[in-house]
Amino acid sequence: MNTLTLSFMSLYASFTMATYYGASLDLDKLSSGTIGIATFLVFTLGGLDKSGGIEITAFSSNGLFVAIITSIFSVRVLWIFKKYNIGIKMPASVPPAIGKSFSALLPVLASIIVAWFIRSICNFDLVTFLNTVCQPFVSSSENIWTAMLVVFITLLLWSCGLHGDGIFLGLFTPFGLQWLDQNAKLVAKGVSSTQLPHVLAGLGNTGLIRMTVWTAAVWPLVIFMLISKNKFLKKLGVTAGIPAIFTIVEPVIYGLPIALNPYLIIPFVFSGTISTGVGYLLMSSPWMGKFFVAIPWATPQFLLGPLGTGDIKTILIVIISFVIGLLCYLPFWPIYVKSLEKKAE
Structure with a gap:
């Protein structure tokens, strides 16, 4: 199960990223996804392994950076061909689906030839190269200070009315998925989640x-x-309470609001930053389980830890984080409430 899910993440990502990138450029989704995954396969399949099967190690987190690059490159090739109207033109009587397939042939061929030339003729292993270049940065990024800085910037963006998760936090998804994949492989070999x-x-x-x-x-x-x-x-509070349990926080951030609120910005930013630092220290201890399963982002926090780590003790992190948040907001909340009362007078 682990092999066909996390260990295939780059293969899935190459199709998904190309599909949505193509949609953002007003290209056909299916054509974009197809050219993305085809280019990725040519770049990553290095031949047969010792047993005579296809070598698929790059389908795991090892190939994520390549999946990103090939998705961008291949879809851009498709966009260039469309922009300059280069392609096989079919008569108007031909069904649209068939016409789109033929129009995508030339850009797919061009993208695959470039990938084949780099991978086979130049014998350049893009997977190994990118992992070698990025590995020092990826390895050095996992520490308490990085975690707190990422959260600080993310919450600062939210407090300015910008979607911090989409703008900044999502940039670290390739790193997080690589670490998750490595943890999952160790669990599959019998390593305890507390020792990951x-x-x-x-x-x-x-x-x-x-x-x-x-x-x-x-x-x-x-x-x-x-x-x-x-x-x-x-x-x-009644309206936003249930969504907040499922980490849908926009009703609070934009409805209260927190965004551009001089009374609540400080505790908002620092409560999340401090709780992340404390949570990192707790989870890095040898008695607390680490994540090895990708759980949907909307899962309530008190379920996220036990489901993702297999360790019910992770609920302590949620409780402590909540207490930290209460302590951070206590000096500021009464002042904000009084400001609302003054406005109403």
């Missing part, structure tokens, strides 16, 4: 940061709103 090497496995999509950030930065505000005597705050 990567604390930030799943960074950018799931994992530790998903457990700590919104638990500290949003959940306390929902509690404060629910117990507030202010009608607006109480109604908003």
Whole structure:
């Protein structure tokens, strides 16, 4: 099961990224995905292994950087051919689906020839090259200071009204998936989740940061709103409470709001940052399990840890993060409520 899921992530990603990148350029989705995965395969398939089967090691996290590059390159080739109207033209009587297939032949051929020339004629292994170049950066990125800095910048963007997860946090998904894949392979070999090497496995999509950030930065505000005597705050707390459990935080960030709110920006940013640092220290200890399963981002935080690590003790991180958030907001919340009362007068 691990081999056909996490160990095939780059193969899936090469099709998915090319599909959506093509859609953003107003290209046919199926053609974009096909040219993306075809180019990726030519770049990564190095021949047969010792047993006579196809070598597929690059289908795992090892090939993620190549999947990104080949998706961008191949779809751009398709875009260039479309922009300059280069392709096989079919009569109007031909069904549209068949016409699209023929029009994509030349860009697919061009992209594959370039990939074949680099991989086979020049004998250049792009997978090994990129992993060798990026490995020092990837390895040095996994520490408590990186985790806290990533969260700090992400929350700072949210506080300015920008989608921090989409703009910044998502950039670290390739790193987090590589660490997650490596953890999963060790678990498949019988290693305990408490002995896994990567604390930030799943960074950018799931994992530790998903457990700590919104638990500290949003959940306390929902509690404060629910117990507030202010009608607006109480109604908003009821409305935003259930979405917040599933890490849908926009109703709080833009409805309260937190964005551009001088009273709440400071505790919002620092509660998530501090809780992430504390969570990192706890999860890096030898008695706490690490993530080896990719859990959907909307999973409630108190389920995320046990499901992703197999260790129920990770719920402690959620509880501690919530307490940290409460302590950070306590000095600021009364001041904000008074500001609302003054506006209403």
